[in-house]
Amino acid sequence: MTAAASHILTGKAARGFTYISLMIFVAIIGLVTATAIKVGAVVQRAKAEQELLRIGAEFSDALQSYADATPAGKPSQPPSLKDLLKDPRFPTTRRHLRKLYIDPMTGKAEWGIVYLGDKAGIVAVYSLSDAKPVKIGNFPARFQGFDGKEHISDWKFTMTGKTATNNQAAPTAPVVTPQPKPEATPAALPPGQQEPAPAAPVEPAQPASPSVNPPAEAPPPPANEQSAATEN
Numbered sequence: 001m002t003a004a005a006s007h008i009l010t011g012k013a014a015r016g017f018t019y020i021s022l023m024i025f026v027a028i029i030g031l032v033t034a035t036a037i038k039v040g041a042v043v044q045r046a047k048a049e050q051e052l053l054r055i056g057a058e059f060s061d062a063l064q065s066y067a068d069a070t071p072a073g074k075p076s077q078p079p080s081l082k083d084l085l086k087d088p089r090f091p092t093t094r095r096h097l098r099k100l101y102i103d104p105m106t107g108k109a110e111w112g113i114v115y116l117g118d119k120a121g122i123v124a125v126y127s128l129s130d131a132k133p134v135k136i137g138n139f140p141a142r143f144q145g146f147d148g149k150e151h152i153s154d155w156k157f158t159m160t161g162k163t164a165t166n167n168q169a170a171p172t173a174p175v176v177t178p179q180p181k182p183e184a185t186p187a188a189l190p191p192g193q194q195e196p197a198p199a200a201p202v203e204p205a206q207p208a209s210p211s212v213n214p215p216a217e218a219p220p221p222p223a224n225e226q227s228a229a230t231e232n
Contacts, residue, residue, distance in 0.1 A: 046134045049152070051104040052127055053143065056157035059125040060142070062097040064159040069094070077121025081111070105129035105152055114156060124156040 062084045067076040071089060078084055084097035102109045105127045114124035129152040139146045146155050 042134055045131075048104040049133055049135050052152070052155070053140070055101045055104070056125070056155065057142070058097065058101070059157045060160050063122065063125075063157075065096040067159060069096075075121050077116050077123055079119070079121055081113070081122070081125070103127050103129070105131065112153060114158075124158045126154075126156045127152050129153060 063078070066078050066084060066087065069087065069089075070076040074089060081097070081100055085095060085100065087094040087096060100109055103111060106129050108128075110128060112126040112128050113122055114126070115121065116123045131152050132150060133152050133155075136149070137147050142160060143155070149155060
């Protein structure tokens with residue numbers, strides 16, 4: 001083989017190796033980019049879920065506030081979310097919710113609602129997203145029921161359950177039953193000594209009856225009165 005032919009083969013091998021290296025490098029770049037995009041999407045989803053929990057907490061507080069402010073004889077659940085923005089039960093403006101939030105999972109101001117009975121009142125609010133949540137545990141204490149849920153729409157935001165302080169009943173004191181006192185146990189006598197006989201009961205002294213003196217006899221009349229009586 002001539003030197004020229006050998007040089008041509010060496011150049012082709014070098015070009016082939018460079019092409020393979022370039023393909024591997026492109027594949028690695030593509031894999032890293034795809035991974036970064038996926039991680040970025042997961043991070044973005046986690047932030048949206050965190051925002052949903054914050055908004056859901058405001059919905060829960062608003063439902064509880066509406067229930068605590070309910071006048072006697074009226075339903076304690078709002079018929080619509082607009083009633084949380086402005087409570088129609090009072091002549092003055094009273095708000096339980098600042099605004100109607102946009103669902104961070106769907107990007108729309110539309111929410112799923114759980115009604116009491118035949119749409120008699122709202123008892124829970126939830127997202128309309130059916131996506132699987134990134135967060136499946138370690139929820140705040142008020143949302144412990146969200147652990148292990150398969151869909152975002154399973155996160156139902158209900159009332160907090162905390163009522164006003166003035167409605168809480170005062171704790172009752174425990175009832176203590178008096179226990180009978182144990183009877184005293186007589187001390188043991190030394191060996192050979194008998195227990196003394198119990199003393200006879202002493203009868204109470206009878207009260208002395210008052211003395212009754214016989215009536216005194218009348219004195220005899222004077223002599224002159226006796227003679228006058230004889231003469232008559």
